[in-house]
């Protein structure tokens with residue numbers, strides 16, 4: 001065996017080799033072109049073969065390739081920290097640089113713990129998460145995650161941290177207006193914290209806009225207003241996980257901005273280097289950073305490659321590309337992509353098409369009236385993925401995220417720079433792929 005490929009989706013390791021990539025296009029060893037409608041895994045925000053990145057890497061490697069951040073810093077790291085502090089909302093002014101989204105969440109979990117210990121509340125350790133969420137593959141991040149498909153085998157190794165239901169308006173059964181429903185859903189957190197005892201809870205972690213588990217779900221802003229109130233009132237830190245949706249995916253610099261909520265800790269990844277080097281960050285609010293400093297509390301946490309200068313040099317270059325003009329274009333491109341999917345309104349297997357910025361979630365259902373999901377064994381999302389790939393378009397399928405509650409879905413999240421031709425190609429390929437699977441399942445298009 002050469003490289004071990006088999007990953008959670010359980011697919012055969014027949015991965016095509018990609019030998020070239022530019023813009024939104026991947027080129028296989030056979031010379032076939034594939035439109036990248038998933039930007040890798042919502043990573044390649046600025047498209048493939050971005051000019052200037054290779055130079056930044058080479059210049060940094062020739063200058064300083066590595067120093068230990070336990071004892072040194074570099075201009076690249078300082079510059080990225082400064083830019084992140086300026087870009088992110090509220091008083092999130094300190095950046096702790098690590099290498100992956102999972103590590104950014106691990107750092108947030110430990111920082112929350114340190115914060116409470118420093119303040120003399122050492123019984124606070126639980127991290128409340130939500131079902132149908134994903135915060136990373138490492139054991140701490142997975143314990144905080146509610147994606148059951150990704151947890152199953154590892155349950156015995158996971159801390160038994162409590163969960164509330166997802167922010168999932170399509171499947172909420174609360175009464176009242178969207179705002180009332182949002183408040184009712186958020187109050188699940190309050191009930192849980194009261195029941196468990198606030199003195200045991202360190203933090204609440206959530207993806208402000210849903211990612212791999214239930215893509216493009218965004219509740220009414222009242223939801224996060226209420227979450228913020230509850231966290232502040234009961235002394236929990238609010239950790240926002242924008243590893244997938246940060247840096248413009250939602251058509252704003254960060255999803256929190258659009259939702260009008262400021263977290264205490266913010267996990268960032270993917271778009272930070274737009275896929276060109278492994279780097280991620282945990283942004284820390286002034287109040288948390290000051291508490292740790294005032295109490296002279298050491299943060300016993302580090303990875304060998306934290307603040308790697310080459311990754312930082314790439315991020316430094318990439319961050320300059322996230323401009324208000326790009327975010328405005330993201331909103332336009334998102335609307336256009338949504339328009340190409342209009343024929344799916346007639347599909348009997350499509351329950352909902354959700355869009356936030358340039359992220360789209362297509363949720364498949366066996367019955368549109370009851371919203372009953374397909375049997376997971378029918379592999380509906382994977383089959384749509386296969387059919388779209390046959391049509392030359394790479395997408396991001398998912399399913400089984402909440403046992404029996406959520407359906408399969410397909411996420412579309414092309415590079416933020418995607419052009420009109422690629423958008424049309426994506427729409428055409430996806431509509432035809434969905435119709436084909438509906439046909440195979442015996443549904444007539446209305």
Ligand code: PMP
Nearest residue numbers: 100101102134135136211243244
């Ligand atoms: N959080 C979110 C919201 C994610 O989407 C992901 C990755 N899909 C992660 C955390 C984990 O990031 P990584 O795979 O870089 O460890």
